[in-house]
Amino acid sequence: YEPLRDAAERSGRYFGFAYAPHLAQQDANYRAIAEREFSMVTAENTMKWESVQPSEGQFNWSGADAVVDFAQANNQEVYGHTLVWHSQLPGWASNISDPTRLSTVMKDHINAVAGRYKGDIAYWDVVNEAFEDNGTRRQSVFQRVLGDGYIEEAFREARSADPNAKLCINDYSTDAINSKSTAIYNLVRDFKARGVPIDCVGLQSHLIVGQVPSTYQQNIQRFVDLGVEVRITELDIRMNTPASQQNIAQQAQDYKKVFEACWAVDGCNGVTIWGISDQYSWIPDVFSGEGAALPWNSDYSVKPALAELAQVM
Ligand code: XIL
16 A cells, blocks of 8 residues: 555645654564654654753753654654653652752753754644643643743743744643643633744544544644644554454544544644554553554554555545
8 A cells, every 4th residue: 555654745744653763673564664654753752851861961862863863764754752741751850849940951951952953853742741631730840830831931942942843732631622622722822812932732642442532623623723733643542452353443433533533624734643553552551451552453464443544644
């Protein structure tokens, strides 16, 4: 079949995946699919704070460089993930309690990372997972020490560090119209009204089989109507394992629905899946007893989901 990236490109959209450089080293099948099928690359882990700045002022660029190099070698765009996040944040940063110092540390981190890759990154997840499901702010170290203004501060810093990267806010369980997505909607509306730089909203879309929200498309549309792009940034669709035939068939329909919802809205500019094959998916590590969430089986045979999403593209 035709590479999926070509199909997506005909619709003016990107098809991306979460990339782990060590897997391309050790697994030729992984590497071949990574090179052939995708037009955008997100670092699954190697651009996170703990990877690039494990101790204060000590930067390790090897894993992040490997992602950018891979993408450039394969004519792919890079989706930067992520600058400010409470998770995979080293202890030295998460223990800071002085606001002036944390503000400096946050801005220095943004400058160092976005500055190093200036011009190489199409989009940055500037702030990841800042909200609780009920729409209140997550009490991360940034929120507790810096207060509500930290998101704006981070976006302004990212804009000055790399003026050409599109700047996104990203979160999970924001796929439907609900309290959490509405909190982000209100933040984007406020930023747009006050001229705070923001260009896009990332919907992670870690979904459960049979539960693609009925308001997905409407939700995407309302963000686009505010004047930002929407991207589906971390799609996977999990189920109980071992997977039943029925769930695998349902999953194919669910993947199709996600792509249809995005493709139906001008301004939903691409979908990224969170991995390639089930073999290396993060799901079983975090959701015990669940998995089978990606379009490729562990042996790289394709699931029905792959045929469905190829149709929609
Ligand atoms: C996950 C990775 O897939 C795992 O390898 C890692 O151990 C934990 O993080 N939301 C995000 C991603 O924004 O960065 C997370 O990635 C999945 C949930």
